Amino acid sequence: MKKSRVLRASALLIGLSLVGVACGGDDTSSDTTAAAGGDVTCDGLKIAFFGALTGDAGNLGQNIKKGVDLAVAEFNEANPGCQVGIEAYDSQGDPAQAPALADKAVADASVVGIVGPAFSGESKAVNGKFDEAGLPIVTPSATNPDLANQGWKIFHRALAGDDKQGPGIVQKITADGKAKVGVIDDNSEYGKGLADIVQAGLGAAAVEMNSLDPEGSDYSAIVTAAKDAGVDGIFFGGYYAAAGKLAKQLKDGGVDAQLYFADGVLDVGFIEAAGPAAEGSIIMCPCAPKDSNADFLAAFKAKFNEDPATYAAEAYDAATAFLDAIAAGKQDRASILEFLKTYDKAGVTKQIKWDEKGEVAGNAIYAYTIESGAIVGKPGLIG
Amino acid sequence: MRDWLLYRTFWDLTITGLALGSIYSLVALGYTLVYGVLRLINFAHSEIFMVGTFGALMASQEFLGIPMLEDGGYPYRTGFMLIVFLVFILLCAMVFSGLGAVALERVAYKSLRGNGDLFGAVVLAFLTGFVVSMVFVDDTLANVIVAAILTAPITMGYMSLFRRGKQSPRLAFLISAIGASTAIAEAMAIWGPEKREQYQTPRILEKDVLFSFLGADVRVDNVIVIVGALLMMVALTLFVNKSRLGRGVRAVAQDAETARILGVNVDMIILVTFALGGVMAGGAAMLFTLVYEQSRFNIGFILGVKSFTAAVLGGIGNLKGALLGGLVLGLVENYASAVFGGQWKDVVAFVVLLVVLMFRPTGLLGESLGRARV
Numbered sequence: 001m002k003k004s005r006v007l008r009a010s011a012l013l014i015g016l017s018l019v020g021v022a023c024g025g026d027d028t029s030s031d032t033t034a035a036a037g038g039d040v041t042c043d044g045l046k047i048a049f050f051g052a053l054t055g056d057a058g059n060l061g062q063n064i065k066k067g068v069d070l071a072v073a074e075f076n077e078a079n080p081g082c083q084v085g086i087e088a089y090d091s092q093g094d095p096a097q098a099p100a101l102a103d104k105a106v107a108d109a110s111v112v113g114i115v116g117p118a119f120s121g122e123s124k125a126v127n128g129k130f131d132e133a134g135l136p137i138v139t140p141s142a143t144n145p146d147l148a149n150q151g152w153k154i155f156h157r158a159l160a161g162d163d164k165q166g167p168g169i170v171q172k173i174t175a176d177g178k179a180k181v182g183v184i185d186d187n188s189e190y191g192k193g194l195a196d197i198v199q200a201g202l203g204a205a206a207v208e209m210n211s212l213d214p215e216g217s218d219y220s221a222i223v224t225a226a227k228d229a230g231v232d233g234i235f236f237g238g239y240y241a242a243a244g245k246l247a248k249q250l251k252d253g254g255v256d257a258q259l260y261f262a263d264g265v266l267d268v269g270f271i272e273a274a275g276p277a278a279e280g281s282i283i284m285c286p287c288a289p290k291d292s293n294a295d296f297l298a299a300f301k302a303k304f305n306e307d308p309a310t311y312a313a314e315a316y317d318a319a320t321a322f323l324d325a326i327a328a329g330k331q332d333r334a335s336i337l338e339f340l341k342t343y344d345k346a347g348v349t350k351q352i353k354w355d356e357k358g359e360v361a362g363n364a365i366y367a368y369t370i371e372s373g374a375i376v377g378k379p380g381l382i383g
Numbered sequence: 384m385r386d387w388l389l390y391r392t393f394w395d396l397t398i399t400g401l402a403l404g405s406i407y408s409l410v411a412l413g414y415t416l417v418y419g420v421l422r423l424i425n426f427a428h429s430e431i432f433m434v435g436t437f438g439a440l441m442a443s444q445e446f447l448g449i450p451m452l453e454d455g456g457y458p459y460r461t462g463f464m465l466i467v468f469l470v471f472i473l474l475c476a477m478v479f480s481g482l483g484a485v486a487l488e489r490v491a492y493k494s495l496r497g498n499g500d501l502f503g504a505v506v507l508a509f510l511t512g513f514v515v516s517m518v519f520v521d522d523t524l525a526n527v528i529v530a531a532i533l534t535a536p537i538t539m540g541y542m543s544l545f546r547r548g549k550q551s552p553r554l555a556f557l558i559s560a561i562g563a564s565t566a567i568a569e570a571m572a573i574w575g576p577e578k579r580e581q582y583q584t585p586r587i588l589e590k591d592v593l594f595s596f597l598g599a600d601v602r603v604d605n606v607i608v609i610v611g612a613l614l615m616m617v618a619l620t621l622f623v624n625k626s627r628l629g630r631g632v633r634a635v636a637q638d639a640e641t642a643r644i645l646g647v648n649v650d651m652i653i654l655v656t657f658a659l660g661g662v663m664a665g666g667a668a669m670l671f672t673l674v675y676e677q678s679r680f681n682i683g684f685i686l687g688v689k690s691f692t693a694a695v696l697g698g699i700g701n702l703k704g705a706l707l708g709g710l711v712l713g714l715v716e717n718y719a720s721a722v723f724g725g726q727w728k729d730v731v732a733f734v735v736l737l738v739v740l741m742f743r744p745t746g747l748l749g750e751s752l753g754r755a756r757v
Contacts, residue, residue, distance in 0.1 A: 054578055054579040054580070055579050055580075058579065092579070122617075150404070164566070169510065187726055191417070209724075210724030210725050210726060211724060211725050211726040212725045213685075213725065213726075215685060216680075216685060217671075217675045217677060217686075218399070218546050218675065219680070220396075220399035220400075220402075220403070220717065221396060221399070221716075221717050221720030221721055221725060221728070222720070222725060223399075224392045224395045224396055224399065224721065225388060225392070225721065227394075228388055228391055228392045241581050245677065248676070252590050252602070254592070254600065269580075269581075270450075272583060272676070273581060273583060275451065275452065275457065275583070275586070276452070276456060276457065308463060331439075361695075372455065373455065383625075
């Protein structure tokens, strides 16, 4: 009895392995190295995207990735002798998943620059690793002010940090004449940091309403608190998925306050989650409106058949900085990092030029609003 | 200052807390029922809830074809149509969850009880074939074909290996439960149309304020959730206490071996128990999508942990305990959010659980569906 069972088990194993042999053997990847011809030559260099492509805030990463894709595609077309690859590290925006991916990026010697990490929380978790490895990064979206103060030599960002965005939001809320503003955050590095800045800026007009759980589904306690406080404005620091749920439940609960959000909410995902409750919300962002550069808009539309969304243009600028370095013959991590120090060029969003902390020179904050289920750029440029 | 917020908005918080609490209660029933008959914490029950929310989603979007928006507004339905739609969505969610729970039992648990199971073996064989072929081919269709071809031989292998007539250790069930939970959620994340993103369910019920209760606005959806959950729990209690199958459930819960000797089909009763828990989770899922209008591959995770907490709080194995535990947990969370802020609500909820367990180790109402006391 025992013997026959062993026999059958091994028969099973043999059967399985046969299938393996039958199905194997189509795993050949083609490595395209174009023939020389352009004025720049390079071999096997890659720029990496690092951030959420899936998950609660995946849309923002998708936008960024598209900006990188466009910049690299244009570069590769112009330089047949230097075909730059793209590596995508999907962290889901999760600081817990990011470190393992960062190790992978560091270990891959062909990765010479990183566009990202997209969010502030994951940036805090992994930028130290990139700094140790001397792998230069340009984030098109992580806005937490602390990130520039960690002494990371590799850190650059292609947009203004929250120490500029926060006061911009406060300026807007004050200009709108709101006297009692509930301040809520999602307890993330980015959301809480920004909410704290806004709350401090608003001073006596702010009503502390604490944090919500972005993964949770029931925000009725916050709705009740907002109703009770009789606020005429609400600011939420966080990302679009939670913002959508919050906006919907506030509206259902009979709270008519003007809703203010920041860059993490500037995405159609917010409108999808909130439905009609999104109407009239004001979303501030240090990111340029999609039509701020006509050439970029046209090229993006031609490639992806859609308008560029939040951070796509910033990502394009970030990737372009790396590609310019490669074009200038800087083809390893150290010399690219050196190149970025003196970089000074008009990007599609702003003049791209970094100070010694990695902060970009321009710091414009823009206001957007939701009208008839679409994000509309307002001329309300602040800062 | 914040405690005055609790004082001023007490009834508001009470009503929304009861609404969320009744959903906890319904899901907690699934944990309690299965624990009662098998002494097993069915951790995959949270995924049965998730499957139910997708049942509700499919019912409203696919079968009934309700759009997210109509002319820029919500696609409200009224009167008789509304009731028909709600009942249909409820039934769909219950069928999805019920079948999900039954399949879960046959695949993840029945084999471990030592008698083997053809259905479980077929599913496991298919999955084995799928995973093995995935090592070699990166194409879902090819994987499915290879897996289908391999299913028969692997099933035979599994069936011959199954026949042990010996129950696996308790730990094996626990690991199987955790594994099944992760597998179901990740399968949804990988193959669902929106992957890991959030899904929205259409709103067909206009959420008007029905009446005011001591200064608190009571909305239609709050009332439907609380009343609906109570009705489902009454129906379940009647079924367990009055019907023939219910008597079987109680018999197996008290002493499975004696029940078997006296002619109760224990395997069938276990299947019924899972189905009952699944149907309740389906009801909870429908009510959940009615109020929160969303779902995700991991929507069950937090809710599952909370509902399991509710079941333990009330006394696991005890149907009334699940009800009480769910409601108490919903209320405590809401009150705690008001007093300490949203970030503290889980802390407070678990402190309450620990304190209760310190003084009443078997929960508020104790174990009653549990083993016969000798």
